[in-house]
Structures are given as C-alpha cells and as structure tokens.
Amino acid sequence: MSLITVENISAGYGAGAVLRDVSLAVEPGEIVTIVGPNGSGKTTLLRALIGAVRPASGRIIRRPGLRIGYVPQKLHIDPTLPITVARFLRLPGGAPREAGARALERAGVPDLSARQMSSLSGGQTQRVLLARALMGDPELLLLDEATQGLDQPGSAAFYRQIEEVRRDTGCAVLMISHELHVVMSASDRVICLNGHVCCEGAPEIVSAAPEYRALFGTGTGGALALYRHEHDHAHDGGCDHAHSHGDTEAAE
Structure with a gap:
C-alpha cells in the first residue's frame, strides 16, 4: 500500500481555506517534489501530513506504523x-x-x-x-524548502545527499522546492499545487503543462527559463498526459 494517501483534503487557518480538495499519494522509495507559487498551500500540506494542521474535510491515511522524518526550512x-x-x-x-x-x-x-x-x-x-x-x-522523509537561503552549489550538494539517502536507505522523499533544476534532476514525480493539484506527473510532462506555465511562465529566474529553452521542443502536451485528480485538474 502507499506510504501516505491524501484524499480530498481542505485545510487552512481560521476561516480561510488554503487547500481545497487536494488528493495525492506517496509510494515507497519514490522522490516526489511539490512546486507552486507563494501562498499555494505547500507548507500547509506538509504540516497536515505531519499532523500539525487538522484538515477541515477529507482524510489522510498513513500506513500503520509509518516512520516520518521532517526537515524544516530553517531552525x-x-x-x-x-x-x-x-x-x-x-x-x-x-x-x-x-x-x-x-x-x-x-x-x-x-x-x-x-x-x-x-x-x-x-x-x-x-x-x-x-x-x-x-x-x-524514516520510511518517508519530508523536506519543506530545506535549501532556502543556500547558494546554488550548496543546494545542489544538499539534494545530491538526499538522493544518496534514498539510495542507501530506500526511504521515500516528499519535498517542496522552488528550484526547477533540482526538481528535474532529483524527482521521480512532480506535483504542481496552487490551492489544488493543478497537474501531476513526470517532471518533463509537468513542465510542459499549460497549468504549470500559467503559474511559472514569467519572472521565475534563470533555472526555469533555461530548462524551458533547452527542453520544451522535445516535450509537447500537458496535464492531460499526467496523472490527474478529477476536478482538481482545472487551472485557477
């Protein structure tokens, strides 16, 4: 069974919902990266996964006895x-x-x-x-933008270490990252979040999705522009080629 399964959760703080009908699952041994703009609910989702935020609706199913490790943004x-x-x-x-x-x-x-x-x-x-x-x-390692504030060599070295940890221990990794070069080099699957799951799938599929480009099409820095410039011609299509979660597929 999946290590952790999220079924149609909505969550937020006070009266406002940050996440709406979010569904996803993490399988043993895979590296999954969540990307999304500021305020899209990425950290709220991770806090819900570790039990620090209680969903207003939906449910989170953890494999019995699941061991989770958590790396925060900073200390x-x-x-x-x-x-x-x-x-x-x-x-x-x-x-x-x-x-x-x-x-x-x-x-x-x-x-x-x-x-x-x-x-x-x-x-x-x-x-x-x-x-x-x-x-x-841990069987599942959660990282909340753990390289925020590090320079590019430091970030690259950190995520190489994460790949070594996965290789040596077999643990799954669910991480939030704003660095596209990291996402593309280190992830088995990418989930694009903007309050809901916009699209999900292999990195090259998500990077070509219209929903993804609507969120990250301009002003996101050299790594994203460089990736698109080098690779877009090889990948057509979008979220219809990726995994979807029903109504959560629609872009905001």
Missing part, C-alpha cells in the same frame, strides 16, 4: 545557547551518541559532532537537521 537557535551538534541530536529523546554519529555520516557531515550549533553555516545547519530527521530511520 532559529539563540546564539548564546551553548549546545553542541551531538547534544542537539540527542534532544529530546536521549538517543545514544552512536546513533547521532551514524546520522551525521549519512547526512554527509560526520565531522560536525563537537561543533557548537551557533557556529554552523546555513548549509551545515541544514545537514544537521537532515541528520536529526534520519535518527528515527
């Missing part, structure tokens, strides 16, 4: 707080030191154990957050 730590990476990884559950060392190695930063959290660069902090998410040996 704010008081710079005056003296806490090492090793100690941070042991909070709050008191995991053994050896487990932290293994997680840091898997995250690609085995030499950070004794460093103070406040002394880490942005990229190192995200690797430590990845290590923390891996401590529980």
